Amino acid sequence: MGVQFLPSQVGRSSQTPIAWNGDPFRLFLSDAILLLQTWKSIPGIFRPVRLGKAANRFDELYPSCPNLVAITIHAILFIAQLGFLISLFFLFLVPVWLALVYVLGFCLCNQAVCMIINGNHLRLEPSSDIVVSDKYNDEFWIYLNGVSVGQAWLQSNIDRLSLTFGRRVHGIHNPTAGIIFDLIECLVQRNFCYSTRDIREAYVAIKEALLRDDIKKIVFILHSQGGIEGGLIIDWLLDEMPQDCMGKLEVYAFAR
Numbered sequence: 446m447g448v449q450f451l452p453s454q455v456g457r458s459s460q461t462p463i464a465w466n467g468d469p470f471r472l473f474l475s476d477a478i479l480l481l482q483t484w485k486s487i488p489g490i491f492r493p494v495r496l497g498k499a500a501n502r503f504d505e506l507y508p509s510c511p512n513l514v515a516i517t518i519h520a521i522l523f524i525a526q527l528g529f530l531i532s533l534f535f536l537f538l539v540p541v542w543l544a545l546v547y548v549l550g551f552c553l554c555n556q557a558v559c560m561i562i563n564g565n566h567l568r569l570e571p572s573s574d575i576v577v578s579d580k581y582n583d584e585f586w587i588y589l590n591g592v593s594v595g596q597a598w599l600q601s602n603i604d605r606l607s608l609t610f611g612r613r614v615h616g617i618h619n620p621t622a623g624i625i626f627d628l629i630e631c632l633v634q635r636n637f638c639y640s641t642r643d644i645r646e647a648y649v650a651i652k653e654a655l656l657r658d659d660i661k662k663i664v665f666i667l668h669s670q671g672g673i674e675g676g677l678i679i680d681w682l683l684d685e686m687p688q689d690c691m692g693k694l695e696v697y698a699f700a701r
Contacts, residue, residue, distance in 0.1 A: 472636040480628060490593055490624060503605040511597035515562045519593060522558060522623035525551075530625065559622055562595030567646050569599055569616035571607040578611050583661040585654040586614040589647050591669020592627035594619065606666065617647040619671060627670065635673050648678045655682070655690045667698040 463472055500507055506516065529551050536544040571577070588606055590599050596618060603616040620643065621627055633639045654663050667675040675698065682691060 469636045473632055476632050476636060480632070487624070487628075503601045503608075505594075505598045505601060507601075515595050515597060518558060518562055519621075519624060522555065523625060526555070526623050526625040555623060555626065559595075559620065562597065563618070563620040564596035566596060567618050567643060568650070569596070569603060569618060571613055572600065572604050575604050575607045577607055577613045581612050583659060584612055584664065585657075585660050585662070586610070586612045586664045586666070587617060587647065587650060587654075588614050588666045589617050589643070589668070589671035589675055590619050591671050592631065593621050593624050595621055602668075612664075614666070615650065617643055617650065619643045619674060631670050631673055634670070634677070638677060640677055641674070644674045644677055647674070648681055651678065651694070652682065652686065655686055655693060661693060663694045665694060665696045667696065669700055672698040672700070 463475055495501060495504055495506070502509065505512060533548075536547070539547075586606075588603055590602060594602070599616050599618050603614045606614040619641070622630065630639075630641075634641070634644075651663060651665060654660050665675060665678075675696065679694075679696065682694070
């Protein structure tokens with residue numbers, strides 16, 4: 446195969462991205478437009494689907510009872526949230542107080558439904574049947590999940606990671622509000638530096654580990670939305686922690 450040389454390309458001014466420290470509202474609008482342009486990638490949240498012999502009990506789409514409940518709820522929430530967003534364009538036809546009641550009522554119902562799959566635990570540990578080696582007690586591994594993940598799915602994630610790497614992987618739950626609302630939350634967190642409870646919890650956990658003399662290495666694993674949240678956490682740590690402590694931190698981020 447021949448090699449082709451491409452000289453430096455000069456982009457137009459309209460192609461220059463907005464600086465990360467620019468107007469947050471312009472950044473939000475830019476990311477929202479990008480999300481709409483790449484909407485075809487959203488179904489990737491549900492892939493890959495492994496069936497038959499390829500199925501694994503740690504897969505989020507494995508046909509277990511908790512997974513089927515989560516999938517059903519997500520399907521209902523997706524349709525309901527899509528309809529809710531469309532209905533917002535027609536709220537000017539009703540009184541303001543009625544519009545506020547409608548929006549507040551939907552958000553409360555959405556939160557109540559999500560509690561079914563989110564549970565009430567912010568920190569999770571590997572299941573009791575997951576065996577890990579004791580020789581890595583001087584390491585602290587922590588995982589922060591991405592969009593659409595309830596408690597059962599996070600448990601499967603940290604169990605799979607613990608088995609794969611032979612270390613105890615602690616999980617911090619980034620609770621889901623439904624796929625569409627999760628994507629909106631990503632835009633808000635990314636552009637307005639909005640710190641949710643799970644961000645603060647993960648920050649505390651990592652900072653405590655950094656200050657422990659018996660911990661020699663900290664591995665921070667970030668998936669999807671967790672990468673946005675992890676960026677906020679690392680900014681805080683770099684601002685507060687000495688360099689010798691930060692040298693113990695390793696960060697790994699992936700999208701799918």
